[in-house]
Amino acid sequence: MALSINSVGKINQGEFTPDILNEFVHDFIKTMKEDIIQRFHREKRTDDERRFAEFVLIETCRALLKQPGVVFYLHLKNDPKLREILNLRYLKTYGQYTDFDKKRKYLKKDLSRIIKRNLKTKNFEIYALDTFITEVDLNRYRKGKKIKAGGYDVEYLHSTSKGTVVGFLVAVLVNLSNLSVGDIQIFTKEVKKTKIWEDVVLKNIGTVTGKIKVVLADAGLFAYQNYEVSPNMRLVPVIKPRSGLENKVARKLRELEPNIMWFDSRLNNDVAILLDEFKEIISSAVEMIRSYDDISKLRSRIEILFKIAKSIFGLEKLHVYYRKFALWKTYIVLYVSSLLYQYIELNGLNVHRTVGLLRMDDWLW
Secondary structure (H helix, E strand, C coil), X not given: CCCCHHHHHHHHCCCCCHHHHHHHHHHHHHHHHHHHHHHHHHCCCCHHHHHHHHHHHHHHHHHHHCCCXXXXXXHHHCCHHHHHHHCCCCCCCHHHHHHHHHHHHHHXXXXXXXXXXXXXXCCCCEEEEEEEEEEECCCCCCCHHHHXXXXXXXXXXXXXXXXXXXXEEEEEEEECCCCEEEEXXXXXXXXXXXXXXXXXXXXXXXXXXXXXXXXXXXXXXXXXXXXXXXXXXXXXXXXXXXXXXHHHHHHHHHCCCCCHHXXXXXHHHHHHHHHHHHHHHHHHHHHHHHCHHHHHHHHHHXXXXXXXXXXXXXCCEECCCCHHHHHHHHHHHHHHHHHHHHHHHHCCCCHHHHHHHHCCCCCCC
8 A cells, every 4th residue: 555646646736635634644654553663563572562652653643633532543443444554452442542641651761762763764964953942831820930940840931933931942853864853852941052962963973983974053053162072073063153253163173183082093094084084074064154054955854844743743832841751742743753754755745735734733642
């Protein structure tokens, strides 16, 4: 089974009938289960971990069909094809689903075993690092004192579009080559830009002798140290400089010295190559920073990912107020959103048109 050419054409023209929606959901869930979830099942897993995998599939279905849990199970009863695709063993009934839903927050560790698997493969490695605010539905007036006193993990944050909001500051690293999520972390608003860069970029994709990777980031991640530490970790830092500082950033990059670790006896055979590539990293960084406005168009893909997560999977506003639960929800939503984005591109669908047709007006997760 695959999404038909006829349906692809109709979706790209803005036509989205119930039959097309069903075909879309059936094919995406089948693809997701076969390429992602079944690999998860082939390894040794506890019953709770298997319930977790089924829960991810069910929640993805609910989002695409725009159905509350009880309505979804009624739909499932009358959709034999979807029942066959899901082949639920642990969450067959609505009661089993709701029971598991109450305890799922304690299973956040399981997602890390799925998160590395994607529908698309990597052709090259260019990443984007971005931060955004995830709001919560907390009544700021009624709970204002408790927020200020640290009763919740949420903070008052400034949104450029909404002004002061209550929520979490989230940093996400995305591989733009295959739209996969590299890492997601939640920080406080006082966090230093160097701390975000170190924890999300350097610790995840930095290396001494591995592949060279490009990392795009806007001026919100500007810090001289971020430019200075990256080349020796084989990263090309393409961070938009603050106004008028392009020449100073270029000078600092050109003055960098190669990492002394490269002269370790174990790497002697590779030193000449590493030094040449170090120069290449510096040259590429300077060139890309100077033409940042053109290169940054690639970052629009991460904005589309956020749009999918917010408009289809309910990341627009969370119902949790503590960091560990917010991280779990943000993690799973962005992961499933990245899979849907990959699926849309693999099937030749217009992403803006498709996301608009699938948009959800209610919260999820």
